[in-house]
Amino acid sequence: MIVHQISIFIENKSGTLLRVLELFKENRIQLIASTISDTVEYGIYRVICSEPVRAYEVLKKAGISANLSDVFAIMLDNHPGRAADAVRHISAEGIAFSYLYSFMLGGKGILVFRTDDTEQTKKVICEKQLAALDDEALLSLGNADDTEGK
Template sequence: MIIHQLSIFLENKSGRLTEVLEVLGEENIRITALSVADTTEFGLLRLIVSDPEKAREILKKQNFTVNLTEVISVMAPNEAKYYAKILKILSDLDISVEYTYAFSVGAKSIIILRCSNTEDAIKALKSHEMELMKASDLYKI
């Protein structure tokens, strides 16, 4: 249930994102989801890819600062109320969501969540019969 997301430190310089994607593209790494968080001076690129370990090695060799971060993923109908429900389950248990992003596949949303406590979050969502995605399934998309 734990998904390994790539987190990459990037300076806010034009062309840096392109370089990351080119490096991964050359090694046939597929990207399931991508999100960028930025400040005025630097950004964090977050990626769900087909082979996180391999992608990390490739980027490391190219001198990127990269880490694997544990996140979870929930599939739900792509309506706001389901997203709200998921967040409420977590906040009711004082599990904070550090960040989240989502994308749609047909009528379904795939939601990525980074929580203060991953194990507790998984338990809580399972007990509310939420559909947690397996890492292997997510990487395949």
């Protein structure tokens, strides 16, 4: 029920982001989702991609500061209010979100997040039968998307 996210420590200098993306391109690693926020001093670029472990090795070999972390990815039906339902279940247990981002994949809404209590969150996901994806499920959803596109 966990997906791997790569967090890359990048300087707010032009070129660093491009370098990461080009490394992915050269190594045929596909981005599924990514996010970066606008802080002045430093940036953390968070990436969900195909083959996260290999992607992490590629970055490390290139001398780029990165780490691999576990995040939750919940799949939602494409209807208004589904995100609210999912978040409500988790918040109801007094769990706080550290960060959250979302995107659409294969006609489904995907909610990626980390909380301050991973174990408790897992419990809620099981009890409330939320559709938590793993790396493989996420990737196949993405590939289905690709086929539909053709």
